[in-house]
Amino acid sequence: MRAEPPAWAPGPAQAAALLEEAADLLVLHRDFAAAVERCEAGCDSLGPGPGHESFAEVKCSLCVVGIQALAEMNRWREVLSWVLQYYHVPEHLPPKVLELCILLYSKVREPQVVLEVGGSWLGSQANRSLPEFGSLLELYLAQVLLPLGRFGAAEELVRGCPALDSERRLQLLGTIGDSRASWARRDEETRPGAEEQQDPAAETLLGVLSQKLLTMLTLLRRTLRSMSNHFYLLPYKKMLLATFLLYLVVVRLDPASPTSLPFIYKLVQLFRQAWAAVLSPVHRPPIGD
Known part of the structure; x- marks a missing residue:
């Protein structure tokens, strides 16, 4: 010590x-x-x-x-x-x-x-x-x-x-x-790196928005599927008008988006079924003299 x-x-x-x-x-x-x-x-x-x-x-x-x-x-x-x-x-x-x-x-x-x-x-x-x-x-x-x-x-x-x-x-x-x-x-050299680091966050935000859009389209698809069972009750001109309005809705929702492709495919099938139902002999509009 x-x-x-x-x-x-x-x-x-x-x-x-x-x-x-x-x-x-x-x-x-x-x-x-x-x-x-x-x-x-x-x-x-x-x-x-x-x-x-x-x-x-x-x-x-x-x-x-x-x-x-x-x-x-x-x-x-x-x-x-x-x-x-x-x-x-x-x-x-x-x-x-x-x-x-x-x-x-x-x-x-x-x-x-x-x-x-x-x-x-x-x-x-x-x-x-x-x-x-x-x-x-x-x-x-x-x-x-x-x-x-x-x-x-x-x-x-x-x-x-x-x-x-x-x-x-x-x-x-x-x-x-x-x-x-x-x-x-x-600062100029590091700025692109910072932008690249922000890309994953942007992708995440886009993914959330796409998921919300897909959910909305899924609900719309279910509604249309439920309505398809009653299409034969609609007159011919009202049926075409409703189909045209649905088409406008799909276009406004950006059909080029990958998340909307499954819905558009289903909508096309639904349109074909509705068109076949409308043009069937039972529901075909009468031809005037």
Whole structure:
């Protein structure tokens, strides 16, 4: 069992000792959980916020070691919230910590996690004077905005960045334009696939409609079959008119549809039977003198 770390005087000395121990646990002993514990203890000893310049670098290093340890344990989802509990607001994050967060969430294909944090940090006037501002802007552009298709925000960010000279600004705007065109091409290529994926649903809908139509035609066929037993009671002209109206109904119901073919076949047979009944010697109309 590992011995408890000695009680250090609060302040940078304790944080520096905990940083050294956390680094040993991370690199030499591969004890990632213990490394995170030492980093948390060191950050707690330094207090909230960015801190004084005398120990700001120590706190930043503690966070870097903690980020690496959390990533090694596949706890990358906790990284951003874990860091912000020691700096409270995104604008106070050290450039190195923000860079690691962007690279980590880009690697796991979750760049949207750092979208607002990176935008807040880059939008801070206090951070624009930092020497790392330009490189972080380009990293945020390449790893967050462009993969998410935020082309308008990317162009606005590049045009409003004082750390970029005119040549570099034009190059980045060209990169944004190329990414926008590539995004549009991907949409065009995937659109036919999406339409093809909708075909089974359309076929299912057509199948339901065809089934309903077949049911309706079946009921109509049963009605006609029942009426056929009484056709001989109808006068000759009324019989022809009823047959003609039934023909119009069938045409309106699209006889070319495969589902209507059995019904049309039955209707033809029914028509022949009715015609034979009408023209039989018993029911043949008398011929006038």
